[in-house]
Amino acid sequence: MSGVRRLGARWRRRRPLRTRLALAASAAVALVAVGVCAAAFFVIRYELLHQLDLSLTQSATRVVQENRGEGPQTVAGECRFLSAPACAQVVPADPAADPEAAYLLPVSAPVREVAAGTRAPYFSNVTRFGHSLRMLTTPFGDGRALQVALRSDPVERGVRQAAVLLAAVGGAGVLLAGVLGYAVSRTGLAPVARLTSTAERIAATRDPRHRIELPPGPPGRQDEVTRLAASFNTMLGELEQSVSAQRRLVADASHELRTPLTALRTNAELLARADRLTPAQRERASGALGRQIREVTGLVNDLIELARDEEPLPLVEEVRIAELAEHTVAMARTHWPRLCFELEVGPGAAEAVRPGVPARLARLLTNLLDNAAKFSPPDAPVEVGLTAYGGGGGLELSVRDHGPGIAPEDLPYVFDRFYRAEAARALPGSGLGLAMARQIARAHGAELTASAAPGGGALFTVVFGGEGP
Numbered sequence: 001m002s003g004v005r006r007l008g009a010r011w012r013r014r015r016p017l018r019t020r021l022a023l024a025a026s027a028a029v030a031l032v033a034v035g036v037c038a039a040a041f042f043v044i045r046y047e048l049l050h051q052l053d054l055s056l057t058q059s060a061t062r063v064v065q066e067n068r069g070e071g072p073q074t075v076a077g078e079c080r081f082l083s084a085p086a087c088a089q090v091v092p093a094d095p096a097a098d099p100e101a102a103y104l105l106p107v108s109a110p111v112r113e114v115a116a117g118t119r120a121p122y123f124s125n126v127t128r129f130g131h132s133l134r135m136l137t138t139p140f141g142d143g144r145a146l147q148v149a150l151r152s153d154p155v156e157r158g159v160r161q162a163a164v165l166l167a168a169v170g171g172a173g174v175l176l177a178g179v180l181g182y183a184v185s186r187t188g189l190a191p192v193a194r195l196t197s198t199a200e201r202i203a204a205t206r207d208p209r210h211r212i213e214l215p216p217g218p219p220g221r222q223d224e225v226t227r228l229a230a231s232f233n234t235m236l237g238e239l240e241q242s243v244s245a246q247r248r249l250v251a252d253a254s255h256e257l258r259t260p261l262t263a264l265r266t267n268a269e270l271l272a273r274a275d276r277l278t279p280a281q282r283e284r285a286s287g288a289l290g291r292q293i294r295e296v297t298g299l300v301n302d303l304i305e306l307a308r309d310e311e312p313l314p315l316v317e318e319v320r321i322a323e324l325a326e327h328t329v330a331m332a333r334t335h336w337p338r339l340c341f342e343l344e345v346g347p348g349a350a351e352a353v354r355p356g357v358p359a360r361l362a363r364l365l366t367n368l369l370d371n372a373a374k375f376s377p378p379d380a381p382v383e384v385g386l387t388a389y390g391g392g393g394g395l396e397l398s399v400r401d402h403g404p405g406i407a408p409e410d411l412p413y414v415f416d417r418f419y420r421a422e423a424a425r426a427l428p429g430s431g432l433g434l435a436m437a438r439q440i441a442r443a444h445g446a447e448l449t450a451s452a453a454p455g456g457g458a459l460f461t462v463v464f465g466g467e468g469p
Contacts (some may be wrong), residue, residue, distance in 0.1 A: 007335065025424040026174075026181030033173030037166040044162045048155045049134075056136040059086040060148045064140060086150045087133075093114055093143040099243065104128075104148045111137050115145035129413055132156060191229040197234075208240040264292045316354045319361055321395055321464070325386055328362050332369040338378050341369070352395050354464055356444045364440040364448075367433040368460050375403030375458065387406035395464040402457040406450060414450050 067090070092098065092105050093115035106126055116135050121138035134152035137145055149216065198210050211233050226408035267289040271282065321343050329343045354361075365384075372382045380402035385397050406414060418437045434450075437460075439449040446464045453459035 019185075022178075022181040022185040022252075023295060024181075025184050026178045029177030029180060030174040033096035033177060034170050037170035037173070041163055041166045044166075045159045047159050052134050052150060052152060052155050053136070056086065056134060056148050056150055058125070059088065059150070060138050060146055063088045063146060063148060086148045087128075088142050088146065091145045091147060105135060105149055107147075111147065114139055115143055117143075124386050125231075136454040166241070171179045191226055195229050195232055200235075202236070208236050208243055213237060226373075260292045260296045264289065264296065267292065270303075300377075315357045315359075316355055317358065319356045319358050320351070320353050321361075321397065322350045322352065322386055324358060324361055325384060325397065328365040328369065329384055332366065332373065332382075335370075336373045339373050339376055341380040341384065342381045343384045344386070346385070348388035349386045349395060352388060354395065354444065360440050362457060363442065363464070364437045365397070365399070368462075371460075372399050372458070373435055378403040379404065397462040397464070400453050400457055400459045402453075405452050405456055406458045411450060411452075414428055415448070 017075045036107050042239050044202045085406070087104055089103055089105055090113050091114050095112070105128065110119055110122070114121060121136065124135050124137065126133050126135050128149070131151050132153045133149040135149040135154070137147050137148055139147040152165060179299050194213060195430065201210055202208055267285050270277070271289065277285070325343060325345070329341050332341075369382065376382050383398075383400045385396075387398075387402075388394065389396055413437045415434050417432060438448045444464070449460050449461065449462070451459050
């Protein structure tokens with residue numbers, strides 16, 4: 001049995017899902033059709049025999065009423081003809097009382113037992129006159145039994161015809177079940193077939209722009225397979241965006257790295273001929289080489305940071321945002337000594353804490369401060385504010401500069417990787433700082449937004465919700 005089960009399982013695995021579904025649906029419908037036909041056959045057979053038995057019972061009742069006082073005899077003997085009444089004879093319990101003439105119907109021991117009252121009436125099938133007969137044996141009273149018979153071959157012929165007809169109907173039902181099963185499997189699995197074809201095409205071409213064609217209809221009334229195809233289309237859209245973003249990132253990174261790498265190669269080749277340079281030229285080339293190495297290193301580190309979507313969980317701790325802001329502003333004052341950085345902590349914000357990675361949150365604020373410092377004039381301060389809002393402990397961290405601000409056409413793209421406004425192309429930087437700041441903010445359950453500050457300049461706001469990340 002286990003070998004048969006293994007063969008069956010191997011066969012199912014090798015057959016397409018459409019074939020298995022068609023076979024399952026066809027088998028279910030075929031079983032129902034065969035079952036209905038079989039039940040109909042037995043019902044028809046029972047009814048036909050029951051009607052014949054009722055006719056025999058009625059004939060027996062009539063014979064008893066018409067021949068109550070007579071002795072053993074053949075009452076009627078024309079049952080060999082279909083239109084004739086039933087054959088009937090009276091048989092005594094004692095064989096010695098039999099008449100001299102032979103009985104028309106067969107007399108056996110059970111007939112004597114019915115006459116003696118030791119056996120209940122019964123129906124039997126016999127053959128006489130070259131025809132099949134249905135016979136009823138019932139008590140006649142005074143130690144006698146009455147035998148009544150009718151031809152049963154019309155009933156048998158009707159049963160055979162019903163069997164042939166129902167077999168034909170059952171066969172047609174099985175064939176129809178096969179056709180319907182195939183149609184159901186083909187129609188029901190059409191979205192799955194399209195999904196499989198699309199997946200294979202994407203695997204072959206590596207092009208996620210392909211989509212599965214969905215049948216028309218309202219979105220809320222789609223079946224499970226159509227919803228699966230729609231979900232697959234959504235996944236393909238996300239994959240396409242991810243692939244496009246990856247390609248764009250690689251292209252932008254290659255573009256940004258080309259200039260410093262070219263400068264590095266030039267300075268390295270220049271220092272390779274240091275014997276031909278004056279000490280001042282060697283010093284300038286060496287300083288330029290160091291700056292370019294730091295620039296490339298910073299760019300690569302920024303790319304690595306951007307490639308990490310989540311914060312390392314073992315480093316998450318409760319961070320006091322006010323203290324982190326004070327430390328970061330102090331570092332910015334050291335890095336930008338010609339600028340003035342002002343920090344204002346509002347009521348209720350000094351003791352506020354948030355779960356996070358301190359180094360990452362400090363990097364977020366540092367990037368915002370560096371961006372503000374690039375555009376701030378020397379006589380205008382960079383304003384940093386930390387305020388509490390709402391009753392749930394929400395925090396808002398803002399960084400404002402008094403520079404030229406963000407042009408309306410640049411505002412939707414300031415957080416894109418490598419995006420640099422026209423006014424910022426001459427300034428140092430790779431265009432990754434703000435993108436990294438937004439990624440860090442979202443990883444900590446906050447949202448970073450940019451807007452034009454009242455009175456000029458740019459305003460960046462980090463909003464921490466009351467629940468934390």
